[in-house]
Amino acid sequence: MSSENSTPSVATTGESTPIATPSATSNDASASTTSYPKGITPIKAQYLVPKAPVIKDETLAHLSEAVEAQGDAGRVGEGSNNNEEDKTNENNKRDRKDKHVKNNRKKRGGQNQDRVVTRRIEDEVQLCFKVAKGAECEKGDSCKFNHDIKKYLDAKGKDLGDRCVNFERFGECHYGYKCRYLNAHMDADGQLIKDEEKMAKAETETMNVFSHDLTLNLRAYKFDFSRSQAYMKKMAEEQAEAAARLKEAQEAKKAKMEGVETSAEAAETEPATAEQPAKVQEEKDLTEQESKDVKEPKATIVQDEVSHKDTPDVPLRACEKKKIDFRGKTYLAPLTTVGNLPFRRICKGYGVDITCGEMAMASNLVQGHKSELALLRRHKSEDIFGVQLTGNKIDVVVRACDMINQVANVDFVDLNMGCPIDLVFNAGSGSGLLGSPGKMKKMITGMKSVLDVPVTVKFRMAIYDKKPIGTQMTSIYHDLGAALGTLHGRSRQQRYTKLADWDYIRDCALTNRGTPGGDNYMPLFGNGDILGPSDYYRHLEEHKVDGCMIARGALMKPWIFEEIKSNRDWDISSGERFDMMKQFCNYGLEHWGSDTQGVNQTRRFLLEWQSFLHRYIPAGLLEVLPQRINDRPPAFLGRNDLETLMASSDVADWIKLSDMILGPAPEAFRFDPKHKANSTNVEG
Numbered sequence: 001m002s003s004e005n006s007t008p009s010v011a012t013t014g015e016s017t018p019i020a021t022p023s024a025t026s027n028d029a030s031a032s033t034t035s036y037p038k039g040i041t042p043i044k045a046q047y048l049v050p051k052a053p054v055i056k057d058e059t060l061a062h063l064s065e066a067v068e069a070q071g072d073a074g075r076v077g078e079g080s081n082n083n084e085e086d087k088t089n090e091n092n093k094r095d096r097k098d099k100h101v102k103n104n105r106k107k108r109g110g111q112n113q114d115r116v117v118t119r120r121i122e123d124e125v126q127l128c129f130k131v132a133k134g135a136e137c138e139k140g141d142s143c144k145f146n147h148d149i150k151k152y153l154d155a156k157g158k159d160l161g162d163r164c165v166n167f168e169r170f171g172e173c174h175y176g177y178k179c180r181y182l183n184a185h186m187d188a189d190g191q192l193i194k195d196e197e198k199m200a201k202a203e204t205e206t207m208n209v210f211s212h213d214l215t216l217n218l219r220a221y222k223f224d225f226s227r228s229q230a231y232m233k234k235m236a237e238e239q240a241e242a243a244a245r246l247k248e249a250q251e252a253k254k255a256k257m258e259g260v261e262t263s264a265e266a267a268e269t270e271p272a273t274a275e276q277p278a279k280v281q282e283e284k285d286l287t288e289q290e291s292k293d294v295k296e297p298k299a300t301i302v303q304d305e306v307s308h309k310d311t312p313d314v315p316l317r318a319c320e321k322k323k324i325d326f327r328g329k330t331y332l333a334p335l336t337t338v339g340n341l342p343f344r345r346i347c348k349g350y351g352v353d354i355t356c357g358e359m360a361m362a363s364n365l366v367q368g369h370k371s372e373l374a375l376l377r378r379h380k381s382e383d384i385f386g387v388q389l390t391g392n393k394i395d396v397v398v399r400a401c402d403m404i405n406q407v408a409n410v411d412f413v414d415l416n417m418g419c420p421i422d423l424v425f426n427a428g429s430g431s432g433l434l435g436s437p438g439k440m441k442k443m444i445t446g447m448k449s450v451l452d453v454p455v456t457v458k459f460r461m462a463i464y465d466k467k468p469i470g471t472q473m474t475s476i477y478h479d480l481g482a483a484l485g486t487l488h489g490r491s492r493q494q495r496y497t498k499l500a501d502w503d504y505i506r507d508c509a510l511t512n513r514g515t516p517g518g519d520n521y522m523p524l525f526g527n528g529d530i531l532g533p534s535d536y537y538r539h540l541e542e543h544k545v546d547g548c549m550i551a552r553g554a555l556m557k558p559w560i561f562e563e564i565k566s567n568r569d570w571d572i573s574s575g576e577r578f579d580m581m582k583q584f585c586n587y588g589l590e591h592w593g594s595d596t597q598g599v600n601q602t603r604r605f606l607l608e609w610q611s612f613l614h615r616y617i618p619a620g621l622l623e624v625l626p627q628r629i630n631d632r633p634p635a636f637l638g639r640n641d642l643e644t645l646m647a648s649s650d651v652a653d654w655i656k657l658s659d660m661i662l663g664p665a666p667e668a669f670r671f672d673p674k675h676k677a678n679s680t681n682v683e684g
């Protein structure tokens with residue numbers, strides 16, 4: 001082990017490593033092709049160890065002390081129950097429990113069938129929210145929640161820290177007595193404290209927080225969907241006309257075959273070309289398919305089925321619409337679960353330009369599901385922000401857009417045509433839409449007709465490996481007037497098994513998309529496997545894309561956006577990474593709340609993120625930069641204990657890290673990552 005390896009843990013959390021280094025090799029594309037055993041991350045010999053290091057409790061205790069000694073302004077979770085003995089006992093208890101849980105996994109179907117079912121963790125005494133805020137509850141004795149503050153506080157357990165981020169930011173904490181950092185805003189007489197001056201200045205930073213009335217209106221069918229209804233009416237009329245044309249053409253053909261002469265007038269108005277009946281038939285097929293609840297998408301796409309001349313002619317009001325110049329901007333991918341608002345704030349802090357919410361189901365939005373509506377939330381720092389929709393029914397997706405247009409503040413709406421998961425694909429949504437071009441075209445046209453902001457599309461290069469359709473799709477999206485296309489260079493079939501096909505992305509980038517800079521130009525972004533600035537700039541240069549979207553690379557190292565801006569690799573220190581995680585927790589407590597449930601949500605999302613973060617190999621440990629996303633590292637030690645702990649793939653170590661920030665997890669806390677051991681190989 002090098003002397004660096006033996007650096008005492010106390011020195012690990014606060015040091016600031018400047019944006020570094022890695023010299024000529026880092027941004028040299030040829031460096032990444034240097035020969036190393038295939039699939040293995042090239043780690044410098046001095047950091048290699050025979051087997052994965054085990055983090056001892058004593059080491060953890062030192063690390064916790066170091067974290068406490070650091071005591072910087074932004075930190076949370078520095079509670080009195082953070083002492084060494086409590087912690088060790090907690091960890092031991094949890095380790096035992098984890099084994100117990102593993103043996104008693106509740107079996108379920110589907111892709112997450114082995115996931116441990118986690119219990120919701122609640123306070124022992126359920127205090128009424130109004131009383132918790134120091135207010136009167138008008139329900140009195142009929143309220144089903146407890147009104148006895150003393151009883152609640154006696155059962156609640158110790159505070160997790162002595163500073164409350166919500167109180168500090170807004171001058172009051174909405175969680176009142178329920179806050180796990182209560183002492184920060186309770187006086188010696190047990191009264192809640194408010195900082196009136198701060199409250200007056202405090203601004204809401206989260207947009208698209210909707211009232212309960214919206215849910216009620218949507219559920220009671222009282223929401224005004226007139227714009228989307230107009231589009232659906234127009235589409236229905238066009239379909240009726242198309243059906244009439246088909247009938248007429250068939251009758252004319254039949255009459256011809258029977259030798260009966262058709263009237264000259266009929267022949268003039270409706271010349272029955274070979275192409276038209278086929279087009280009309282496609283419309284009819286589509287109508288029939290939509291009337292069923294689509295179970296199986298049309299899985300393959302035949303070359304000449306992809307015609308975009310049949311798109312309904314809807315006025316687009318293009319000149320009135322907001323325009324965004326996406327070219328050359330960095331784009332954080334939509335990421336279900338992990339691409340939550342606190343994570344996006346972290347990425348904004350590292351300079352990402354474009355952010356997008358997690359994929360939302362159009363049907364749940366129009367039904368007013370609160371958890372789905374919450375996916376539209378936007379932080380004020382997100383200055384180019386879009387929401388992503390998925391759906392299999394034209395009218396539902398168009399209505400969702402209509403609703404978004406009226407109630408939400410967004411810069412663009414993205415249609416997901418890439419999601420490969422069975423549930424979504426088999427319903428004809430996500431990548432399933434690639435197999436129903438007629439429907440997809442009407443959907444996009446409808447979205448454009450009701451939205452005052454641009455419509456963008458995210459798609460895969462194919463459903464099946466051997467049938468790439470990316471080039472056709474690119475030209476269709478361009479002709480439909482999509483404001484941006486983002487192409488993930490994989491087929492639905494291949495999932496993450498092989499590297500993204502950037503040569504094919506280049507073929508798509510080279511298809512006609514209008515004149516760059518012109519009104520009819522559709523920028524194309526590439527997406528797949530970017531983990532460093534050299535990847536990013538190589539794709540811009542060699543693969544002719546207008547920009548790149550980054551997903552797993554941002555989860556593993558959100559500072560990638562800063563690396564791209566400065567075009568240098570950054571050998572970020574473990575202390576700086578730890579500070580980033582603390583910042584996430586502060587944002588999390590603000591977003592999910594500082595009460596018991598909010599703290600647990602924050603912990604859970606931190607751990608989901610850690611299931612990606614731990615895969616980052618510090619730049620200073622690598623023989624060759626950048627790290628390759630699909631390579632796996634041999635066992636190695638970090639340059640200090642915290643770096644080693646952060647690289648652990650053991651969930652118990654991730655929980656220990658969360659304990660260092662948020663205080664010890666409750667005994668009942670369980671965690672099973674959504675994205676398992678091969679956590680970088682997940683769906684999207």
Ligand SMILES: Cc1cc2nc3c(=O)[nH]c(=O)nc-3n(C[C@H](O)[C@H](O)[C@H](O)COP(=O)(O)O)c2cc1C
Pocket residue numbers: 333334335336337338358359388416418419458488527528529530549550551552553675680682683684
């Ligand atoms: C955890 C996770 C969640 C994802 N969620 C979404 C999503 O909600 N919408 C979407 O279009 N793609 C989603 N994706 C796919 C990514 O946006 C991206 O297309 C894919 O991971 C390839 O990019 P990468 O190689 O940079 O990871 C997700 C990917 C991951 C890893």
